[in-house]
Amino acid sequence: MKNKLFYLFITISAIGFSQTLEHSYTTGGSPDGENLTFITSNGINYYTINNDADKVLFYNNDHNLINTVNIILPTSETIRTLSFITDKLFNANSKIEFIVISNLFNMYLFDEDGNKLFEFGKREEVFYSKDENNNFRLITTNGGLKVNTTTYDVYSLSGTLSTIQESFFGNKKFNAYPNPSTNTINIANPLKKNEKENIIVYDINGRKVLEKEVIGNGENIKLNISSLSKGIYNYRIRENGNKFVKE
16 A cells, blocks of 8 residues: 555656646636636737726736726726627627626626727626527626526627637537527537436526436437526536526
């Protein structure tokens, strides 16, 4: 046993020292699932938030500062979270646009020049969907604000995402379409041939509202959602999950 433990220690040590620290960042705000990185046509980039000065700082892949964006928010508001930092999703120009959610849960769309392009109102959650015709939509909701009624807004978008950006913002292969939908959604089946698993649907409060056995057969999962109330739902098979809107 001692020999095995010593061997394991040597292996772990070797693995640990094989890593190279490229750069360290310090940020304010509450980074979301993007992990302080974003992807444009120029490749991977990084960002930090300076809450004291209401600034967003962009860095390139070599960790060099490429832009400092001054964010002007109403009095008593500061930057809480950045989302969907892209160069093509919201329009066809080359400017970087991004969503800011403030500490008071107001949502805004800004560009890299600090221009406020749009106000979404009191929102906390935001995600995108794509239909079978590759049309993108942005969906915002107050679902996490501890309110009695969940509201959501669906915006059609004139832009698009590259394949790598889609993979970055969410599991592209596990997106539902059409989304929003009234009766049926289609989901790519992540299971291997003849594997069996249940797909489970949860409402905005985390309650299970639908469950169906799925078999890996190479065909899309067709899920009948006609019995569900209007609203936003989460669905999951094993580690795969995403959201859809029932109209």
